[in-house]
Amino acid sequence: MPETPVATATDQHTAHGPDRPMVEIAGLCKTFGEHRVLRGIDLTVAPGQVACILGPSGSGKSTLLRCVNQLETATDGAIHIDGELVGYRVQGGRRHPLSPRQIARQRRSTAMVFQRFNLLAHQSALANVMEAPVHVHGVPRDRAREEGLALLDRVGLGPYADHYPAQLSGGQQQRVAIARALAVRPRVLLFDEPTSALDPELVDEVLAVMTDLAREGLTMLVVTHEIAFARDVADTVFFMDGGVVVESGDPAQVLNAPSHERTRAFLRRVL
């Protein structure tokens, strides 16, 4: 396998020390008008760990994820990524919102894989993977191309580099989207229900790629309905309902012997 441009667990540890959490969310609240979607979320992910967020639809899982990369602005609470406060600059004892340019710069530490892939329709698979390295990070085109091809190889799509999204299956598009997310060497990878829009027979190819990434030690925050994936791959499972984390911990414990009735009810329905 060619050298792939992905940060490994060792990179992350040497750069930041093993003690500081990679993602630290405290007291996060989000309201849309009258509707309180998040009601005080506390959540921590250590470097190189995989956290799966489970829960029924409307429990606020996706909103939580979208607050982490500032596609949504939280109403209250704080998010730190690798020790850096997200979305604000503290000065004179007050929090000042960052400008759109500064937010854009901060988003470079994360990458997101969406439920509906969201590949750029007017660009080939390779161009999609090269887009952020070239146009956000200023990587020279030749190097970005080389690394992009390696990444496509890695998700099993080397021969499809010149295909446009409309010419690829859902599973293939999602694997391109994962390659695109890896291309910027994110410190945290965010997955927003990456397999929910896929036909059942295409789910496994995407989960296989994600399992590989987890083994390589990437820090991943995964919103999913795939209980088996959570059980096998996650280091920590968070179960959300009604905008709060109802239960969290070791996947074997949360999934096999849930202590909370709401978790039990949810697992009965999905298993």
Added chain:
Amino acid sequence: MSAAASRTGTPAGTDSRPSGLEPMAPRVRWQEFLYLAIVLVLLAMLANFVLTNERLNLPVFWEYLFHPLVLDGLRITVILTVAGMVGGTVLGLALTAMRLSSSPTLRAVSFTAIYVSRTIPLLVQLLFWFFLASVLPRISFGIPFGPEFVSFETNEVINQLGAAIIALSLFVAGYMAEIMRSGVMSVDRGQVEAATAMGMTPLSVFRRVVFPQAARISIPPTMNQVISVLKYSSVVILIGLADLMYSVQAIYSRNFQQIPLLLVATFWYGLVVVVLTVVQSQLEKRLSTGLPKAARQRMKELEEKTDA
């Protein structure tokens, strides 16, 4: 119904029928012959009218087709169209940006400007700018309510051509703003989010993701707009600007050969539209990257529908 007219034969290889059923009889659409006959008769009548009618005076058509006055007029018409479209598109782009901005003030300004642009008839705008000097004899630039730096006689800055270009630009701006807004809104929100999540600045998102896809969507309505402006520009005849229509009229008011000279104008307007149509299809081809064949085909069909 008419689309099936060409499918009158049976598919090839009818011998290899595995089913053993009776062979398909060719489907003949007899009414197609009737339609064709009617059209041919009408064409023959038209040809007869044109070729045998001495009052039509076709030699006059040929005599004036490349007349210097006519070609000068055509030049003015093309200049008006290009200038009106460029001015209108630049203004329209600004209006679109304001309309889609997060500032309520800018949105209100844009909304009002688009309303005004689309409400005042082109003819009224044209005369308004042409007669502007009667209420504003001098145009000056400076600090509002303070000293002025430069000033001009209004009539020196806004001559006939100037008034026409200003009027056409302002007339086009409102329409182009709406065309571009619909293009921008047609771009998949998810792609915008994906680009944003990559860490692109809002300007980069627009340049790299929204614009290329919005531009493709906007081509057919924009080309409609260009063709409209080409034809609408003939209203400048009312302020005595010598465009194609003005020249033709000037000639037939002397020789009373109205119809042959109107045909001259028709010929040139038609030729410009043919050129524009070729440009449009080339542009669309270049910008349709990533569209699957089916989508390209569907776009073609939609176009044919709008052309019809």
